Amino acid sequence: MGAYMIRRFLLMILTLFGMSVLIFVMLRIVPGNIVDILFDSAGMVNPDDKKRLEEELGLDKPIVQQYVTWITSMMKGDFGYSYVSEKPALDEILPRIPVTAKLAALALFFSVLFGVPLGVISAVRQNTSLDYFLRVVSLSGLSLPSFWLGLLILMAFVQYTGWIPIYSDQPRGFWHELWLLSIPAAAVGFRASALIMRLTRSSMLEVLRQDYIRTARAKGATKQSVNYDHALRNAVLPVVTIIGIEAAFLIGGLIVTETVFNIPGVARFLVEAIRWRDYPIVQSLVMLIAVVTVVVNFLVDMAYVVLDPRIKYES
Amino acid sequence: MTTTSAMTPQPVPPKVPATENLLEVTDLRTYFFTRQGVVKAVDGVDFALKPKETLAIVGESGCGKSITALSLLRLIPVPPGRIISGSIKLDGVDLLGLGEEEMRRIRGNDISMIFQEPMTSLNPVMTIGRQIAEVLLLHQGMSTKEAYARAVEMLRIVKIPEPEQRVKEYPHQLSGGMRQRAMIAIALACNPKVLIADEPTTALDVTIQAQILNLIVELQERLGTAVVLITHDLGVVAETAQRVIVMYAGRKVEEADVGELFARPMHPYTRGLMASIPRLDLMRGEEKEGVERLQEIPGIVPALSALPPGCAFAPRCPHADDRCHAEYPPYEQKRSGHWAACWRSDELFGGVNA
Amino acid sequence: MHDGAESGVTPGTANGAADSSPRHNRAPALEVRDLKKHFAVKKGLLQKTIGHVYAVDGVSFTIREGETLGLVGESGCGKSTVGRAILRLVEPTSGSIKIEGEEITGLSKQELRPYRREMQIIFQDPFSSLDPRMSAGDIVGEPLKVHGIGNAAERRERVAELFARVGLRQAQMDSFPHQFSGGQRQRIGIARALALNPKLIIGDEPVSALDVSIQAQVINLLMDLQQERGLGYLFISHNLAVVEHISHYIAVMYLGRIVEYADKRTLFTSPRHPYTEALLSAVPVPDPSIKRNKIVLDGDVPSPMKPPSGCHFHTRCPIAQERCKIESPVLRDVGNGQKVSCHFR
């Protein structure tokens, strides 16, 4: 157990290291660099000024040296300075994390709240009209582009209430903030809940085919007990995985949703930073996302160990 | 044509009054509706089970024996399966007429079941104790504490060492034999009237099989449970059962007390089956030298969706004549307490008149 | 633990002396000496080997042409691993395997190829042993193709012959495995094994998954083929009755070792090892008139990863004594070609 955890942990570090190389190389392949972009805002390029600026930012050094500089200073907790705002990268990123985290948490909450029970109902009522209805709903959740959905929501709000639910950094109290976040969270959580619902359904169906379900029925267990006690307990295991993965992957969905709802979170900031070729920010953000993803996966694995007795007692 | 119509002139065996039967199955038909057509998995099967009796149902895979067992508890997957007709009377109550809730009260309480694969048949995320306690909570109205205490007791009864410890363990922590014991503990926890054992030892090693069979027999004597033993192994039948039903292609082809059946099989299929298995015991008695061919049953088991018009066994039967191919034989008492469905059994093997 | 003592059967000498049947004059098709297969159990951070599964732990035997050796034992005793190690489907840890006197253990895959024609295998599961995406004819013809025998037409002709021999219709050559019944699939498997005209066939539980009525057909087919072609069989099975029926010699395995070896009559009439006795006694007899006292062993087969000390069987043995816990018994000849690995028998 302990060794397994340490092994998983080391693999995690290895993945992150690989990620750092990948992201670094990838950003250097990107045509154009921050210097070009900075000049763009001034509508001019002066080769001498450009060269000077590249030197100032250390972009003239060999790529390996740049990488080593970056990775060593990151180890020391120095994430560099944003080329654009000239503030420490951390100062730019950290204040944005809570915004995205709240949104993601809320979206995840919605998706679990709706996804799991509806998935179970859909499986238990397999091939009934309710099942078909829920499947169509969940499939549309996976089919609607979330930016489109968000836009329709915005339009509808302005049209019918004269009010627009976009982000404000000065909310009027907790409930107002919750409400402001709930709408984009619902837009992005729709997809996640559809995903979780589908997985719950197929996982349930899989479990309901198992021999031990027949055993439970042969014991005279009630339908509720068979479905929720026997089946769901086994079916949630893969669902836990997907919830974990979703937690990290929500960031993908948030990129477009944050754009539409104008939420200044990390997801949109990433797009912006890529556009600006603001390497320190992109690198730090991507590493942050990778860390979150990898750590969440690690935690899910650990949760599995806790939840599934089969793994717990192995070796 | 059908078994029932053939049955009508033949009275039910007079030896035992009907009311004495604990379980009475009449004309049970369970069909599956599939792309290949109607699969008549169980097609007009009747049998009766007396208290404390062990009835074995033997046959090869696909003969309908397992579906019969599942039909008794109404655990057939619907769709594609459907119980088309018949009655299953437990103490005179027709289970097929009961509501789902009433049926649920019977499962695990009056009739319980153990399965072939003890690994997959136990819920992997529940402790053994909980799985035993569950039936008690469901049917016996015990408190949780009582139920767990009884679970430990049950584990002791099925001879699992250190039951206090085992009760807290999960199925995968037990060996195959132990798991099957746990299954038996679950099945017998409510002291059911009928235990259906569906190939209970097939997945186990020979030495473990012996342990489990011993256990079943011992517990049956101790608790007075009637057992329906579903198996393909004639050896297991011979050593465990009192009465035997042989099934072929969804129908009963022969039924008799175990001694009678083994001594004088009346159906060519039963005979073929007995001749086709290599027998260890014969080695000890007489000297056997060189290579001796086993007696084969030629051909293959017919698909249940495309049965021949006459006797289902006719295409493989060395004795089949035109009538066999044309018409299904009546299920008749050939000898006292010995029924068979064969046109030619009397002339070939000696029936009532022989 | 494993003590390294040779616990196999010395080929030729003991066997040959014991039995003067004419087939023993031929060269042994297969000679296995002190075969071991230990699977490393890896664990922890650096995947350190923390132990071994002693799947096969020093097994020796000889099979001559036209002769069947039955290998019996319960699940996990290593009998299947023996078969797979001989075919080099798993790499043996140590020991010697000789095909018609030629050592094959050190050979490279390329060097091994000609020997592959000499021995083939039939698997237990007739469903998973045939590629579901190939036609029956292609499956049977594949060994010929691999060894570059004949052109397409010749191969097809040969496949047709094989089909006829194992009792399948030629028209079925283009059907796919799922269109066959279990017994027919097993016939396809046999035809494939016969395609290269091997001297030796290893049957890994070849009839266990079949229905009783079909089982007899396959057993008879195997026996006929042996008669016809002088095949040597290594017949691996847990079913004592089947093994008894088909074999000339029988080796009983328990936790990676052979505990008893004898010709079948000797073994079944006068078993010496307590495990053999228990095994024989546990087999249900399909005759209700025979009532016998069964020897029912207690407990389960121990894990091959942690085999009991001394005699592996001592934990379940009804006649075990202190000595058995410490000392591993040697497989010794007790006369008549019978070999037993027990201190007391």
Add this chain to the structure above:
Amino acid sequence: MKAVWLTAAALGLAVGMGDVATAFAQKSGGTLRIYHRDTPASASLHEEATVSTQLPFMAIYNNLVIYDQQKKTNSLETIVPDLASSWSLDDTKTKLTFKLVDGVKWHDGKPFTSEDVKCTFEMLQGKSKNRLRKNPRAIWFRNLKEVTTKGPLEVTFNLEKPQGAFIALLASGYTPIYPCHVSAADMRTKPVGTGPFKFAEFRGNEVIRLTKNPDYFKKGLPHLDGIEMRIIDNRSTRILAFQAGEFDMTFSQDITIPLLKDMVKQAPKAICETKPQYVHRNLIVNREAAPFDNPKVRTAMALAIERKAFVDILTEGKGDIGGAMLPLPEGGWGMPPEELAKMTGYTGDVAKNRAEGRKIMEGLGYSASNPLKVKIATRNIAIYRDPAVILIDQLKQIHMEGELEVVDTPLWHAKVARKDYQVGMNLTGVAVDDPDANLVENYACKSERNYTNYCNPEVEKLIEQQSTISDVNERKKVVWKIEQVLNDDLARPVIYHDRAATCWWPHVKGFVGHENSIYNNWRFEYVWLDK
């Protein structure tokens, strides 16, 4: 209540009429909420050349002089004192002396002196140690010899030769005075000025906040407590937000003509002013590489362009056709119709022009079946891409088959600087409606912003010539001559000048948008909220 409303209405009317007499009854307080369209690269006005920087940060600074924030038109006549209380030109017309206001303090409390002015211009000329990263308008001050001070309250600009419009450059919002004691780098992130508002907060993609400077040297100003600019990239979102009342004011000319209809419908009460942006779409033509090294091909292309179609499609006919200088009526230097019609491609008869163009192309061996393949490069932004799409459509008429080559924004200027294009669709914005700013910036040989490196000695001479002319009408003639030459050379053919609207709710008072520049009216001193 009603009375207050009436007063406010009357006042609005007064402001609307451009009356200067607004010094009574303004309400103080409140935060003006404006949406911003994107994140500005920095807060340093001297380093940027976009209204994205100008709008949020101009109110932090002061100039020596400024275009009147309460008058619509920028011209030499509307230049008013800012940090300088008065100015005078010596007889040689090369020494421009400013008297500075006393007692002005920087936002950090340090006093403002003439040294700060000197520092600022030395920095712009690249003479000081405090170096700008980028210096896009260095060319503006090519005629400035040096800046001298006389005591803390007097400063003199010494010019190489007379330049009548020099003061116009100083009056632009782009020419604020920076403090000596703050580094250029700090000015990008934590700007310090003397202006009516202090820098409070700048969070990329989120918000820019300014707060009132209570010690502002112009007494009684500003009226607002602060300005909050939330950044919303997505135009539909921000317009919806404005309509929902989340904002008091839109970003500068964010409402295009097609969008204006919708705005009028959805927010009938909003005040929307449609004005020229002084941003024109133009073509940059690579005259050094085939096929446009051939003047005939250039002429043919000039003949193919139907400017009216661009105006119709992109601005519903509201845009203006003209040369490099802002067209009439708002533009001070626009050509009258008869002058305009003299230029190639500007005559109304498109069919005839195109027939002529086709003939030229056919003479060069091209035909409908054998068209000249041309790549039209442009930035990957709608305002660039849309006209490019139309251009491709029009070029078909003269046997040119255009293919759009969309360049990612970051690569655009570098690509242009590399001359790695055949034809490019470009946008040019002009800060000061004066040839000395516009023509010099975009067509003078050494200008950083002369993307095509166009260098015509004749034009160079004419530019210098007009600069020294003080008579406006005389100067205009020279300017129009330059326009002619530029057009014939196809230096950077202007397609059309855009118009768009800025909207605000009626409670926003005291804001006057300039009609011939969008870069100079963001001081927000006089703006107040009536609510």
Add this chain to the structure above:
Amino acid sequence: MATIDHKAELARAGAGVSGFWGTAFHLARRYPLGAAGAVIVLLFVLTALFAGYLTTYDPTTTNARSSLAKPGPDHLLGADFMGRDMWSRIVYGARISLAVGIGSTVLGCFFGVIIGLMSGYYGGWLDLLTQRVMDILQALPLLVMALLMAASLGPSLTNTIVAISIPIIPNVARVIRSNTLALREMPYVEAARAVGMSEWKIAFRHVLPNTMAPLIVLATAQLGSAILTEASLSFLGLGIPEPHPSWGRMLSESAAEYVRTAPWLVIFPGIAISLAVFGTNLLGDAVRDILDPRERS
């Protein structure tokens, strides 16, 4: 006991079904949602193939007079700001979406299969290495990965396909690898080994064909998400550039500009994307159910 209508029950089970159309009809009845999906996908593909026959306008021709024209007889679905016919653009947009969807899925699956097969079949250091690389590729959400890729490669049709295919590779490789690991131990593979077949031949002859069912299931699932990713990338301005009529791009422009004046610019491309993805998802679900061996019996 309820009477049971044999005919109805058999019809439900699909007895007596034969031939391609019979099977198709039976499957359509058994999986009505899948049938709906198949119809949508078929329409989608036909639209892409016969775009020229379905439209009267060129999707890139601008026209001042029909700028922002309302849906009507002239322009079925209205026209965009530059007067380009929306119907034409949506019809031609199907080509882009299909090209990106199929292109990236095929590309991703191709490399995924090769990597998964090699990694699963040969194991050892190769497996360890590829597993780590796959870990890295999977450590970022699909859109983030595609975003970085798209930014690295620059906006173009081919680059978009490549960018979207990259995150598909690890998904496919994982599935193929685990399948290969299972298949590698199958007796029929051992049988091939026992006759001396070379390992790579076994991998391609016996292992690869048997991974096709899960691959098809996975590929259909990826198809929808690839289309959606393209739309998102284009929406963010990093996908397909103008003048290609990409649905996502159309949405981004119209969404940004004329939501309220000309809602059809937002509604129709959105519907087109949703419908195409919905169709492939429906079909994918049915394909999964049909190919799932447990469902086949």
